[in-house]
Amino acid sequence: MTTAVPTSSAPPGRSTGRPPGAAGGHLAHNYHPLPVTVTDGQGSWLHDADGRRYLDLLAGYSALNFGHRHPDLVAAAHAQLDRLTLTSRAFEHDLLHPFADRLAALTRTETVLPMNTGAEAVETAIKAARKWGYETRGVAPGRATIVVADGNFHGRTTTIVSFSTDDDARRGFGPYTPGFRVVPFGDAAALAAAIDHDTVAVLLEPIQGESGVIVPPDDYLPAVRAACDDAGVLLIADEIQSGLGRTGTTLACDLWGVVPDLVLLGKALGGGIVPVSAVVGSADVLGVLTPGTHGSTFGGNPLACAVGLAVVGLLETGEHQARARTLGAHLQSRLAALVADGLLAGHRGVGLWAGIDVDPAWGTGRDLCERLLARRVLAKDTHGATIRLAPPLTIAENDLDWGLDQLTAVLRTP
Numbered sequence: 001m002t003t004a005v006p007t008s009s010a011p012p013g014r015s016t017g018r019p020p021g022a023a024g025g026h027l028a029h030n031y032h033p034l035p036v037t038v039t040d041g042q043g044s045w046l047h048d049a050d051g052r053r054y055l056d057l058l059a060g061y062s063a064l065n066f067g068h069r070h071p072d073l074v075a076a077a078h079a080q081l082d083r084l085t086l087t088s089r090a091f092e093h094d095l096l097h098p099f100a101d102r103l104a105a106l107t108r109t110e111t112v113l114p115m116n117t118g119a120e121a122v123e124t125a126i127k128a129a130r131k132w133g134y135e136t137r138g139v140a141p142g143r144a145t146i147v148v149a150d151g152n153f154h155g156r157t158t159t160i161v162s163f164s165t166d167d168d169a170r171r172g173f174g175p176y177t178p179g180f181r182v183v184p185f186g187d188a189a190a191l192a193a194a195i196d197h198d199t200v201a202v203l204l205e206p207i208q209g210e211s212g213v214i215v216p217p218d219d220y221l222p223a224v225r226a227a228c229d230d231a232g233v234l235l236i237a238d239e240i241q242s243g244l245g246r247t248g249t250t251l252a253c254d255l256w257g258v259v260p261d262l263v264l265l266g267k268a269l270g271g272g273i274v275p276v277s278a279v280v281g282s283a284d285v286l287g288v289l290t291p292g293t294h295g296s297t298f299g300g301n302p303l304a305c306a307v308g309l310a311v312v313g314l315l316e317t318g319e320h321q322a323r324a325r326t327l328g329a330h331l332q333s334r335l336a337a338l339v340a341d342g343l344l345a346g347h348r349g350v351g352l353w354a355g356i357d358v359d360p361a362w363g364t365g366r367d368l369c370e371r372l373l374a375r376r377v378l379a380k381d382t383h384g385a386t387i388r389l390a391p392p393l394t395i396a397e398n399d400l401d402w403g404l405d406q407l408t409a410v411l412r413t414p
């Protein structure tokens with residue numbers, strides 16, 4: 001009897017036997033990771049195979065708002081693994097309605113449509129908005145448009161990259177899905193002017209994460225809401241990165257008291273354990289998706305609902321939102337001091353979420369991340385000179401200060 005022997009040069013186990021981050025081998029090269037290979041994590045800290053300890057200031061692009069292996073989330077997942085993991089939506093399971101009800105209550109919305117990844121939530125909202133537009137606004141068949149902002153990041157599907165303004169994300173992937181109109185982010189007048197009788201929705205990140213934590217002027221989202229109301233079109237807020245506590249509020253839109261028609265959630269909703277996303281919002285709008293028109297094999301599965309319910313449980317107390325506010329104020333003031341000292345070219349942010357701009361005279365964003373890595377701090381550059389800081393909301397204040405001390409030390413030594 002023969003056993004198939006894997007031809008991979010990488011043996012299973014703790015080490016890949018290859019320089020971390022190196023190209024080659026069997027893995028597709030669609031990422032350029034920092035040269036570190038992580039083997040385990042707890043809270044805000046990670047270890048590599050050699051036992052070195054790193055502070056995580058990226059937190060899975062905010063998928064890890066509660067840190068690595070939060071005990072409540074791990075316990076919920078373990079318990080569910082021992083009961084039931086998948087039914088498909090052909091049958092009901094006992095956590096589906098509790099998950100929908102508690103997520104709706106947390107976000108003060110009527111209806112929850114569960115999916116898996118963020119991009120699927122975006123696609124779901126696009127489909128719902130178009131069908132709603134045809135059925136209730138009388139838009140001529142095939143003519144619906146959705147207004148979006150430049151600098152957006154909504155995911156990686158062919159339709160979503162069709163309205164990306166990032167050349168790397170878009171180029172080479174056509175033919176592009178029509179029906180999107182791009183306007184400058186932060187300019188409510190330009191947005192209002194782009195809405196016409198074929199427009200069904202405006203789709204925006206209230207704060208643009210991937211673009212470098214771009215916070216719009218305070219009057220922007222209220223003006224966008226008013227423009228949508230005037231024209232009778234939907235406001236869809238992509239809160240996949242900004243939502244679930246990051247900004248010090250449950251949703252970023254809460255900062256301005258704006259209530260969208262649909263809110264897209266993902267990332268932290270899965271507690272860093274499983275992919276869980278959802279479209280939450282108006283029953284009238286989501287009601288256009290009737291049986292057979294939309295779905296997902298894994299959407300709303302029991303394991304996802306168990307973890308999602310535990311995430312909702314963490315946010316129901318308001319404690320993590322409050323931490324994001326107080327620690328966030330501390331983070332923003334320390335970053336402002338680095339800008340005042342001339343060590344950073346700029347910074348912006350809200351809550352425990354910041355974009356910092358590296359002075360090109362100092363180096364690139366990638367240089368800074370590599371120098372931080374050498375001091376055992378993990379962060380990731382986005383778009384050249386900008387680095388996004390998004391520590392777990394559970395980070396201890398002295399750990400955050402230690403991380404910022406490392407950042408300061410690195411910036412002081414060009």
Ligand SMILES: *Cc1c(COP(=O)(O)O)cnc(C)c1O
Pocket residue numbers: 061116117118119120122153154155156205209210238239240241242266267
């Ligand atoms: C990450 C992200 C997405 C896409 O989520 P995936 O789970 O990677 O598909 C969409 N919108 C925003 C704002 C995001 O940050």
